[in-house]
Amino acid sequence: MIRLRRTILFIFGTRPEAIKLAALIRYLGRFPDRYRVKVCVTAQHRAMLDQVLSAFGLTPEYDLDLMTPGQTLFESTSRIIAGLERVFDDSKPDLAIVQGDTTTTFCGALAAFYARVPVAHVEAGLRTGDLAQPFPEEANRALASRIAALHFAPTATAAANLAREGITSGVHVTGNTGIDAVLYIRDCLDRGELSSTEWPCDGKKLILVTAHRRESFGEGFDRICQALSQIADRKDVRVVYPIHPNPNVRGAADRWLRAHPNITLIEPLDYVRFVDLMRRAYLILTDSGGVQEEGPSLGKPILVLREKTERPEAVEAGTVKLVGTNVSKIVSETTRLLEDRCEFERMSRLHNPYGDGRASEYIERILHENGAG
Numbered sequence: 001m002i003r004l005r006r007t008i009l010f011i012f013g014t015r016p017e018a019i020k021l022a023a024l025i026r027y028l029g030r031f032p033d034r035y036r037v038k039v040c041v042t043a044q045h046r047a048m049l050d051q052v053l054s055a056f057g058l059t060p061e062y063d064l065d066l067m068t069p070g071q072t073l074f075e076s077t078s079r080i081i082a083g084l085e086r087v088f089d090d091s092k093p094d095l096a097i098v099q100g101d102t103t104t105t106f107c108g109a110l111a112a113f114y115a116r117v118p119v120a121h122v123e124a125g126l127r128t129g130d131l132a133q134p135f136p137e138e139a140n141r142a143l144a145s146r147i148a149a150l151h152f153a154p155t156a157t158a159a160a161n162l163a164r165e166g167i168t169s170g171v172h173v174t175g176n177t178g179i180d181a182v183l184y185i186r187d188c189l190d191r192g193e194l195s196s197t198e199w200p201c202d203g204k205k206l207i208l209v210t211a212h213r214r215e216s217f218g219e220g221f222d223r224i225c226q227a228l229s230q231i232a233d234r235k236d237v238r239v240v241y242p243i244h245p246n247p248n249v250r251g252a253a254d255r256w257l258r259a260h261p262n263i264t265l266i267e268p269l270d271y272v273r274f275v276d277l278m279r280r281a282y283l284i285l286t287d288s289g290g291v292q293e294e295g296p297s298l299g300k301p302i303l304v305l306r307e308k309t310e311r312p313e314a315v316e317a318g319t320v321k322l323v324g325t326n327v328s329k330i331v332s333e334t335t336r337l338l339e340d341r342c343e344f345e346r347m348s349r350l351h352n353p354y355g356d357g358r359a360s361e362y363i364e365r366i367l368h369e370n371g372a373g
């Protein structure tokens with residue numbers, strides 16, 4: 001049988017999608033006889049996306065460049081759908097690949113459906129079961145699942161979520177490609193192949209913070225900031241917070257935290273520096289999906305600033321805890337980790353519930369077996 005080289009169109013737009021697809025794109029690049037890889041970025045994010053493209057040496061064939069400051073969901077959704085029509089016309093892919101649960105993910109899947117191109121969804125099957133949390137990601141990923149032909153579920157739990165929705169065909173448990181990326185960078189840092197940077201902490205414990213969820217905008221963010229301010233009043237900690245550029249996030253951080261002498265607000269870090277900082281942190285407070293996955297692989301305790309998570313595996317293993325946006329809960333759980341050595345050690349266990357670092361390899365094999373390359 002003569003196998004034709006297949007054209008695969010990757011569509012992504014934000015920082016986490018780029019980090020999690022970079023490893024797969026590079027891996028498929030090892031098989032030029034099987035795949036003609038084309039990359040389309042919507043640039044739903046601009047600066048944070050460019051940081052990842054340059055870190056992984058990726059040059060997109062198509063760049064829709066459509067981020068605008070303070071964009072609404074209506075604006076980004078309509079611009080992405082309109083922009084992708086030309087990309088499908090021009091690239092004529094045999095398969096489109098999308099990742100995760102952003103507006104670009106959903107629009108990429110929908111555009112492929114309109115172009116009658118099959119879709120593979122990387123990081124399929126994550127669910128909280130509540131369309132309002134996280135918003136709008138829970139809907140985005142469920143809608144992408146309805147359209148996709150191949151579903152790369154990171155864990156057995158994610159595959160079971162798909163089965164509950166009647167999606168059983170084309171489902172493969174592969175681990176999360178984000179773990180490929182974080183373990184690769186960690187190993188390069190450990191071996192000294194990437195340079196590591198000291199953070200001026202004066203011997204204090206470094207608490208790393210990230211937050212950006214839409215459902216927390218307003219009062220939720222105000223409460224998170226109040227809690228951070230109380231935590232930073234302690235003399236034995238230093239809070240470092242790379243602020244997401246969304247104006248709703250930046251405004252609250254500026255109002256509540258900028259003046260605190262024990263809080264360092266910084267711009268988003270490039271991926272290597274962020275992984276380096278995670279390694280140096282004593283504990284991490286976050287509402288990020290990706291950071292919840294990376295923390296256990298680096299042996300860092302994670303307190304999640306959300307009421308619900310679609311990543312229950314590390315919560316069940318006891319290395320991640322949900323603290324929501326309640327001020328006293330955030331402060332008391334942080335204090336516990338700072339003062340109770342046993343609790344800290346229990347939550348610092350190194351484990352990889354979200355993958356073994358070879359997800360890209362497993363995905364390639366499945367693509368090949370399914371005739372996509």
Ligand code: UD1
Binds near residue numbers: 016071245
């Ligand atoms: C988006 C995703 C969210 C993901 C997050 C990762 C949706 C609906 N949300 O949220 O699932 O967890 O990305 O970070 O898809 N901005 C910049 N520069 C950048 C990036 C963003 O200035 O490089 C600012 C802009 O003002 C932009 C705003 O942030 O309008 C919001 O960006 P958007 O992609 O709409 O939403 P996020 O909150 O980043």
Ligand code: UDP
Binds near residue numbers: 270
């Ligand atoms: N990250 C980064 N620089 C930062 C903060 C986070 O490179 O300053 C990385 C982090 O390691 C993870 C990803 O960005 O891989 C998570 O992105 P984000 O929290 O924006 O989105 P989510 O995962 O919640 O969708």
